[in-house]
Amino acid sequence: MESRKQRHQHEIKAAEALDATQNSTSNNPFAGPIGGGRGPHKKRSKKSKWLTAFLAVIVVVGFVLVIKALFTDNNAALNPQDTTFKTVKINDGSTAMQMGQTLENKKIIKSAKAFYKYAMSQGAEKLQAGTYHLSPSQTIQLIYQQMVSGPTAEPSLPKGYVMVSVGQSASQVAKNVSDKVKNVSEQSVLTALNDKKLIAKMYQKYPDLLRGVNQSDTQDAKLLDYIYPQAFNLTNAKNASDVVETMLKTSDTTMQPYYKTLKSNGLATPNVMALIATSGKSEFERRLAFVKKIAPYAQELSKKYGILASVSIAQAAHESNWDNSKLSSKYNNFYGVKTQDTTPGKSVVLDTTEYVDGKPETQQARFAVYDSWKDSMREHAETIVNGNSWNPNQFKDVLAAKNYKQAAKALYDDHYATDVNYTKLLINVIETWNMQKYDK
Incomplete structure (x- = not known):
């Protein structure tokens, strides 16, 4: 097997051969006669005139194409205006x-x-x-x-571009800007991100992007929540307000394809920006479709068993990695339910992550196999209601919860999950996808 270095040597030779071939054919792009010579004529026919004109057009078009090829820089950016990653x-x-x-x-x-x-x-x-x-x-x-x-x-x-990454704090963004944009300080950027007059102005310009900004829980740097994680061309920015306005204008352009869907589903722009930026439109649409698919059945189960629909949906999404885990997609087990049943076709042994003293460990466990995803959701609801063989009231706090936040906390307190971040994760999933609307 060739080494990496040997492969590169072959590539160098191939590149040299490619250049040699191109040079031999491109040194004289107009080489060779266009047509044979003809003796003088006193009068040319219409057909001859049309042929001459046609050949002239071909020459001009060919000349334009050659010039374009000579001056096209294939090393340049594919689209300088598309600063998404x-x-x-x-x-x-x-x-x-x-x-x-x-x-x-x-x-x-x-x-x-x-x-x-x-x-x-x-x-x-x-x-x-x-x-x-x-x-x-x-x-x-x-x-x-x-x-x-x-x-x-x-x-x-x-030069002059600034990157805003997923999870960056306002201070990190402000520092990046001050390093790249002349005469703009970190403090001025932080002030602009929370300036009430600028927020009002930007809301008037980009109402779809900033929908809900006035009800935002964010105390500082509110406008940062509406800046899409991407690069921004700030070469023309003269002050901090220009910086923030440019970022919001670019973010609005990036988010345009999503506004109709966000509005119809009651989804807030900041909640889905990170997902779209990291996983793309197809993953966003796949997750939304998953919610819509199981929400009606979750509401049916809520009426019958008393478990909040939002919690049932969120747990299914989180535990199954949005129906993308092997346990979920192949065995219809949305909730990671374990079993002792060794009957063929009723269980499967797979690797799982468990938290021991707050630290993740990979272990093997036997999981239940279901005939359908509805069977999985129904048994999950029954487990919350009936508890387990040694404690039938284990999840009574979950059933007593009056809202999804209380229920998410009760699931951890009642030892449904071992992850110390389980409550926070569940609440985030519910609020990101507006699942609480299914509790009404």
């Missing part, structure tokens, strides 16, 4: 050409060949495999620089 996985053992093809397929760069040639000229062996966050606004040079630094490195951006 996509998750791109570069597999171990990928060659520079394979990496370039992955980037082209993901619509990050213009040309795989351009990436390949640039990487070969700079040192393709320096490129590292891994999962990257890359943007169509990045040039090939910047993408190469980022992939040389490795998947944990911050994205390499053009």
